[in-house]
Structures are given as C-alpha cells and as structure tokens.
Amino acid sequence: MRILTLIGAGVSLMAHLALCASCHKNSSGIPKPADFKKLENQYKTSILATLGIDGCTKKTIRVRKSWDDLDAATRRDYVRAVKCMAAKPAIVDKSLAPGAVNRLDDFTYIHINQTNTIHISGSFLSWHRIFVWQMEDALRNECGYTGTIPYWDQARFSQDPLKSKVFSKTSFGGDGEYLPNDHGPYNITIPGLVANLTVGRPAGSGGGCVVDGPFANFQISLGPTDREFVDPNNKYGYKANPRCLKRNFDLPSSKDFMTWENAVGIVGAPDIETFYWNLENNWHLKSHQFLGKDGVDLFTSPNDPIFYLLHSQIDRLWAIWQGQDLEERTFAIYGNRTFFGIPLDTAPNVPPSNATIEDVMDLGYGYKPQIKDGMPMTYAGRCYMYE
Numbered sequence: 001m002r003i004l005t006l007i008g009a010g011v012s013l014m015a016h017l018a019l020c021a022s023c024h025k026n027s028s029g030i031p032k033p034a035d036f037k038k039l040e041n042q043y044k045t046s047i048l049a050t051l052g053i054d055g056c057t058k059k060t061i062r063v064r065k066s067w068d069d070l071d072a073a074t075r076r077d078y079v080r081a082v083k084c085m086a087a088k089p090a091i092v093d094k095s096l097a098p099g100a101v102n103r104l105d106d107f108t109y110i111h112i113n114q115t116n117t118i119h120i121s122g123s124f125l126s127w128h129r130i131f132v133w134q135m136e137d138a139l140r141n142e143c144g145y146t147g148t149i150p151y152w153d154q155a156r157f158s159q160d161p162l163k164s165k166v167f168s169k170t171s172f173g174g175d176g177e178y179l180p181n182d183h184g185p186y187n188i189t190i191p192g193l194v195a196n197l198t199v200g201r202p203a204g205s206g207g208g209c210v211v212d213g214p215f216a217n218f219q220i221s222l223g224p225t226d227r228e229f230v231d232p233n234n235k236y237g238y239k240a241n242p243r244c245l246k247r248n249f250d251l252p253s254s255k256d257f258m259t260w261e262n263a264v265g266i267v268g269a270p271d272i273e274t275f276y277w278n279l280e281n282n283w284h285l286k287s288h289q290f291l292g293k294d295g296v297d298l299f300t301s302p303n304d305p306i307f308y309l310l311h312s313q314i315d316r317l318w319a320i321w322q323g324q325d326l327e328e329r330t331f332a333i334y335g336n337r338t339f340f341g342i343p344l345d346t347a348p349n350v351p352p353s354n355a356t357i358e359d360v361m362d363l364g365y366g367y368k369p370q371i372k373d374g375m376p377m378t379y380a381g382r383c384y385m386y387e
Contacts, residue, residue: 029163035264051378065150069153078150085102099239105220115339117344121337127371129375129377152306154287158255158259161290178207178208184203188200191236192345215245219243220242222303295310
C-alpha cells in the first residue's frame, strides 16, 4: 500500500520545531547521539511532507513532547486531567467489568479484554497507537486538557532514571514502599491461552504503594492478573479489587536496556521484523519491567498513569522508524494474530497465522478498525507528530 506525499508542505512548522527545541528544551540527562538525531530529523522531514492529507495541516497537527521538556504548568495540567478522568464514573457495561469505577478503568478494561491479541502480535503497534490517541482525545474532550500525551524519554536518564521529571513529586511520583517480603522475583501465569505460559518478573526495590507525588495511595480497582496461578473466579481481574497503585522499580531494566545505543538500534533497524523484536525485547518489555507491580501487569498495566507516556514513547520509536521511508514502511507489518501465536483458550484448535493489515481490531464500544487504520499518523483520523 502506498502513502500519498505532498512535497514541500510544513516547512515553516519544521523551522518552528527547530526554534522551539533551542528555546525551551531541557538539556538535562544524557545527550542525544548524532545517529539518533539524524534518524529523527529524517522522520520529521517525512511527516511534514505529508501535511494536507485528510485535513491534517501545520495549523492542526498536534505535537507530542518529552515529559522532561514540558513546562511546569503543562505538567501540572496533565496530572490534573488524569485525576479528572479518575473522578468521572465508568461508562463500561458493569456486566462486563463489574469492578470498573471510573473513566480510567474503562480504558483498562478495553486493554484487558484484548491483551492476548494485542501483545507479541501483528496488531500491537497499530492497536496501541489508536488506544493512546483515544486517551489523548478523552483528556482533551472530557477534562479540558489542551496538550498531548507526552512521552517518557527513557534514554536521556537511563543510567539514573529517577532524575527524569516523570518521577518527581509533582509528576507521577517514585517507587513503591519497600516490602521485604513482596518485592520479587515472581513467576506469573498468563491467563486465556490454551497453553499455561509462565513468565518471570525480576526482584525490584519497592513492591508496595506509591508513597509520594500526586499518585501516592492512588486508588485502582481492576486486576491484578499478574499472579502465580490463574484465579478461576476472577480470571482477568474484572471484579472490584480496590487498592493502592504499586510500583517495584527494576534499575537494570533501565541501565542495561533503555540506552541511546539500543534506541538507535531500534529506529535504525533495516526491516520490520528486526525493528519489532529490538523494540519488544530492548524497550517495551523493559519499560514495563522497570515500573514493576501494576505497571508490568500484562493485562492491567494501564492502571499506572505512566502507561500512556510509556506507550507514547513506543509509538514515537515506531514513528521514527516508519519515517525513514513512509512509502515502504507505513503499512509494514510483522507478527501473529495472538500472543506468540499461541491459540486462545476460547479457540484452542485455531492454528497460528500471520496478521495482515486488513485484520479487524477491537478498541471497545463497537469501534473495530482494521490494523491499517492505526498505521498512519497524519491521516485516517489522526494528526500528530513527535518533537
């Protein structure tokens, strides 16, 4: 499938982005290497050349930024909007998710419901791109937020992640309380697959409730599903389980994996298969693993508000990779239709098969786009780019 290109559009916006980078960007952290800058600049040039398609213009395009480059007022307003969503009642059918309390739970439910088809699969990137866009729209339309969902710029602070403003006491707070008897390591069983699949979670430095910042003792309800054994009475965590938000930071996941070297290897990958596995093994998994506890739960990780910054960064890395050759890469796809191609327990005899861009996804409330609908950034219902 080809992408329409309008050469020359968006030049003034490119200049604006360059000026903004010099006028307000926080220079803290590990400097961005030249190889990454080169790939990032090619992406920006490619994206700006598409402006004009489907009503996306230099005036309407949303620009997502690093959390560490936002001004204090915007960071505060984002936190306010997230808490606004937490104060609004859930709209999901309670017969489906009786434990859903608020609008954040609505999103967590949608993620739970699709987990075994949207991870380690061909729909992973597209599904989460739409999902993050939906949350961004909800924050804007329901809670008066005027910005975008920022990204967690892990590589800048990979060797000392707590220096990022993401974990400041005015943003998302830090680790959970250290629990000597509950900080891992853990073995957990993934529900919903025809085969019992057990995966490990590393020992961390917390394990308990987040103790500082706006999300200290933040109440969540759905999940967890990260358990040693599947609970037959609450298999996917849909029932009410009121508790505090927990974290269990794993420093090696940051220091050893979320580095500029690995970031360059991801966005500089020569093909979609290499890109996918570099992204999954060196970034996506390790990002969740760094957060630990609620943030690493395969099904209910949206319970931690950092989830959306994490996936904005995942989307950014995909965007930069796509932007090296939009004509060839916008609709590039790799992966099975289920988690590692393992049949679902509801369809045990369906053999593994590769996803196609025509496959239909489910993003809740009757919205069922095809995979290809979530692949572009400046048309098909979206209009955004990354600074």
